[in-house]
Amino acid sequence: MEAATRTTIIQPDVAFLRDLEAAGGGDAKKCFQCATCSTVCALSPDNAPFPRKQMLEAQWGLKTPLLRDPALWLCHNCGDCTSRCPRGARPGDVIGALRNLAIRHFAFPQFLGRLYATPKAWPVVFLIPALLFLGIALLSPSGPAEAAPEFAHQFPILILEAVFFALSGFVVVAMAVGVWRFGKAMKAAGGGPILPGLIPVIADAVVGGRLRDCQDRRRWRSGHVLMLSGFVALAAVGTVIGVGTMFGVMETPLPLGSAIKIFANVAAVVILAGSVILLADRLSDPARRQASGWFDWFFLGSLAAIALTGVLSQVSRLAQAETLMYAVYFVHLVLVFALFLSAPYSKFAHFLYRTVALASVEPKRRLRI
Amino acid sequence: MSARAILVVGGGISGITAAVEAAEAGRQVVLIEKSPFLGGRVTRTHLYFPKLCPPACGLEINYKRIRNNPAITVLTQAELESLAGTPGSYQATVKIAPRFVTSACTACGACAEACPAERPDDFNYGLKKTKAAYIPAANAFPPLYAIDRPACPNGCRACVDACRYGAIDLDQPVERRTFDVAAVIAATGWAPYDAAKIDNLGFGRHPNVVTNVIMERMAARDGPTGGRILRPSDGRPPRSVVFVQCAGSRDDNHLPYCSAVCCAASLKQATYVRTECPEADVSIFYIDIRAGGRLEDFYARVAADDCIKLIKGKVAKVEAAEDGDLLVTAEDALQGRKRSHRASLVVLATGIVPQSGGLPAGFVRDEFQFLPGAGGRAGLYSAGCVRRPEEVMASVQDATGAALEAIQDVVRGAVHG
Numbered sequence: 001m002e003a004a005t006r007t008t009i010i011q012p013d014v015a016f017l018r019d020l021e022a023a024g025g026g027d028a029k030k031c032f033q034c035a036t037c038s039t040v041c042a043l044s045p046d047n048a049p050f051p052r053k054q055m056l057e058a059q060w061g062l063k064t065p066l067l068r069d070p071a072l073w074l075c076h077n078c079g080d081c082t083s084r085c086p087r088g089a090r091p092g093d094v095i096g097a098l099r100n101l102a103i104r105h106f107a108f109p110q111f112l113g114r115l116y117a118t119p120k121a122w123p124v125v126f127l128i129p130a131l132l133f134l135g136i137a138l139l140s141p142s143g144p145a146e147a148a149p150e151f152a153h154q155f156p157i158l159i160l161e162a163v164f165f166a167l168s169g170f171v172v173v174a175m176a177v178g179v180w181r182f183g184k185a186m187k188a189a190g191g192g193p194i195l196p197g198l199i200p201v202i203a204d205a206v207v208g209g210r211l212r213d214c215q216d217r218r219r220w221r222s223g224h225v226l227m228l229s230g231f232v233a234l235a236a237v238g239t240v241i242g243v244g245t246m247f248g249v250m251e252t253p254l255p256l257g258s259a260i261k262i263f264a265n266v267a268a269v270v271i272l273a274g275s276v277i278l279l280a281d282r283l284s285d286p287a288r289r290q291a292s293g294w295f296d297w298f299f300l301g302s303l304a305a306i307a308l309t310g311v312l313s314q315v316s317r318l319a320q321a322e323t324l325m326y327a328v329y330f331v332h333l334v335l336v337f338a339l340f341l342s343a344p345y346s347k348f349a350h351f352l353y354r355t356v357a358l359a360s361v362e363p364k365r366r367l368r369i
Numbered sequence: 370m371s372a373r374a375i376l377v378v379g380g381g382i383s384g385i386t387a388a389v390e391a392a393e394a395g396r397q398v399v400l401i402e403k404s405p406f407l408g409g410r411v412t413r414t415h416l417y418f419p420k421l422c423p424p425a426c427g428l429e430i431n432y433k434r435i436r437n438n439p440a441i442t443v444l445t446q447a448e449l450e451s452l453a454g455t456p457g458s459y460q461a462t463v464k465i466a467p468r469f470v471t472s473a474c475t476a477c478g479a480c481a482e483a484c485p486a487e488r489p490d491d492f493n494y495g496l497k498k499t500k501a502a503y504i505p506a507a508n509a510f511p512p513l514y515a516i517d518r519p520a521c522p523n524g525c526r527a528c529v530d531a532c533r534y535g536a537i538d539l540d541q542p543v544e545r546r547t548f549d550v551a552a553v554i555a556a557t558g559w560a561p562y563d564a565a566k567i568d569n570l571g572f573g574r575h576p577n578v579v580t581n582v583i584m585e586r587m588a589a590r591d592g593p594t595g596g597r598i599l600r601p602s603d604g605r606p607p608r609s610v611v612f613v614q615c616a617g618s619r620d621d622n623h624l625p626y627c628s629a630v631c632c633a634a635s636l637k638q639a640t641y642v643r644t645e646c647p648e649a650d651v652s653i654f655y656i657d658i659r660a661g662g663r664l665e666d667f668y669a670r671v672a673a674d675d676c677i678k679l680i681k682g683k684v685a686k687v688e689a690a691e692d693g694d695l696l697v698t699a700e701d702a703l704q705g706r707k708r709s710h711r712a713s714l715v716v717l718a719t720g721i722v723p724q725s726g727g728l729p730a731g732f733v734r735d736e737f738q739f740l741p742g743a744g745g746r747a748g749l750y751s752a753g754c755v756r757r758p759e760e761v762m763a764s765v766q767d768a769t770g771a772a773l774e775a776i777q778d779v780v781r782g783a784v785h786g
Contacts, residue, residue: 032657036683039683
């Protein structure tokens with residue numbers, strides 16, 4: 001047999017092992033390869049089961065095959081493997097940590113990927129937008145003194161639009177480069193063409209897809225669905241308003257009764273509920289809490305805080321509480337900027353990477369080989 | 370009795386060995402056993418691994434040594450109720466439940482024939498029933514019947530009337546006896562892990578999922594099927610048998626430790642299937658086959674059989690298929706493929722749970738309730754599977770060692786006392 005005569009030299013990447021541990025995947029070393037995880041996983045394909053193999057590769061520190069393994073993205077983190085694991089090796093958390101490392105690995109530019117992955121760098125992440133918006137608030141001409149307070153008096157809409165459109169442009173480019181690198185790695189690992197695979201993958205995601213098969217962690221699932229739908233809704237609304245005001249079709253603040261405003265407010269509440277559920281889910285389970293890294297907390301915490309400060313900004317504006325409303329809005333803007341800039345490097349990026357990975361294995365899945 | 374006796378708690382192979390060894394070295398021994406017969410789990414075993422010989426001959430030799438040695442007092446249906454005193458000079462109170470049958474019994478069986486009531490046969494893990502007047506095992510020692518009083522109909526005296534020897538006394542009381550002992554050897558053994566707790570393996574839900582201890586009884590000539598391996602659901606011989614290793618063992622959710630004997634036991638039981646059902650194929654799903662030392666040759670011999678497949682990968686799913694069959698799912702970790710295997714009989718290799726619960730507090734238990742033997746009060750020893758999961762040969766060696774330690778206590782007491 002060919003496999004028997006092939007020599008493989010295992011070269012553990014120790015730095016990678018340290019990164020994996022820091023990202024919450026340190027329990028991989030407890031795995032003794034019983035393969036319970038691969039069997040209980042409802043999403044693991046018969047021809048290439050996971051996560052047993054990935055656990056072994058993680059123990060061996062095999063960075064290259066791991067980071068381009070589509071299995072990382074076939075996993076939807078339902079936790080069935082972790083609750084059935086006889087050794088407490090928490091395969092679900094290990095695969096989650098590997099996903100984070102993969103995003104960091106393919107990130108563009110690399111230094112931002114590393115910055116967002118380092119807990120110690122968190123002041124920088126917030127300091128950049130804080131200085132930026134402080135500058136805008138101080139330098140912008142104040143509005144008419146007798147007029148009712150409006151956010152635009154301290155943070156002129158045109159300047160904000162310029163900032164956020166520039167930021168969006170950068171984020172789109174950074175993500176595109178990251179995903180392109182990732183797609184190349186997928187192909188190198190024997191994946192199929194990405195584009196033809198996209199349609200069935202997206203269709204599957206829309207109908208609720210793969211998460212349904214997972215037995216455990218229903219709370220997590222509902223939190224995730226809420227957060228994702230709220231996020232998509234807000235992103236759509238934000239883009240519509242941004243473009244609308246830029247072309248002068250709309251004028252902010254929109255009246256409270258307008259359909260768009262109501263839609264946006266509902267989305268904000270949904271996203272808040274979703275992120276609070278997800279935070280509670282992580283906090284309530286000691287093992288999960290321990291396995292969660294800065295990556296997880298930053299993303300969930302920021303989302304919850306953005307939704308909260310967004311709602312508070314609106315309330316304080318309506319209440320015309322001048323000092324409070326500017327302060328809260330300032331925090332809101334800083335958080336939005338930080339999260340926006342993090343998109344190509346944080347958990348946010350996982351949905352892009354997942355889509356690409358799923359598309360690349362779609363032909364195999366279809367043919368059931 | 371003199372204060373120089375040794376108390377052995379548990380009359381399985383370890384307790385029997387410790388008692389015989391100490392008595393043959395000239396010491397007084399009290400051997401107490403909870404059930405109505407000696408021999409414990411070994412007497413329920415069809416064959417020993419790796420030699421594949423029946424345990425009955427070894428047990429019979431031991432029973433003969435007990436019978437011929439007046440220094441051994443055997444008490445069945447007896448439990449250690451309390452232990453007072455100090456190291457080297459303990460007072461052990463033993464509670465003896467009534468057997469309702471005296472030593473006048475000749476094991477003629479007339480009582481069982483007359484008995485109208487039935488009880489689940491715990492010797493055969495409930496696979497069949499016996500009468501309420503029953504002989505606990507075919508080769509029971511002592512060879513006496515017993516009456517399961519809770520199973521008796523109210524006021525029934527059919528057995529008393531049937532017994533020509535006047536050996537049945539339904540009014541026998543509970544008895545308590547106190548012994549002055551220099552040392553106590555706990556040889557209380559093990560029980561199989563409750564397979565119903567492993568909910569994904571289907572035991573208790575699917576009749577054709579059995580455990581390894583049940584397999585021993587199915588293969589035993591004196592067992593409920595007369596030694597024929599048959600599916601519980603329809604009594605037909607199985608076409609394919611799957612052994613599920615580590616059913617509960619090495620699992621933080623069940624027994625976190627390795628039970629040490631299940632690998633060799635399943636290899637052995639695979640040979641039962643090959644002998645009894647030559648048409649059947651056998652698959653053993655394992656994490657690691659732990660058959661070291663002298664067991665390695667045995668492993669190699671079994672693995673060489675083309676009809677026995679060894680598949681690395683723990684079974685995590687057992688589901689019902691048509692015709693009473695089962696679908697067993699595991700990843701073949703060496704091939705990197707996940708497959709469902711159709712089986713007509715599934716045997717769960719359940720592990721060893723130490724039976725240390727009823728022992729006095731002076732015995733030091735480890736985190737899994739085994740009695741590792743170190744750090745406890747002086748004069749208290751352990752042997753066999755209550756000490757650690759181990760095969761019969763190691764249990765016997767253990768028991769001999771414990772007997773030596775107990776003898777030393779007796780001698781020390783004689784010198785200083």
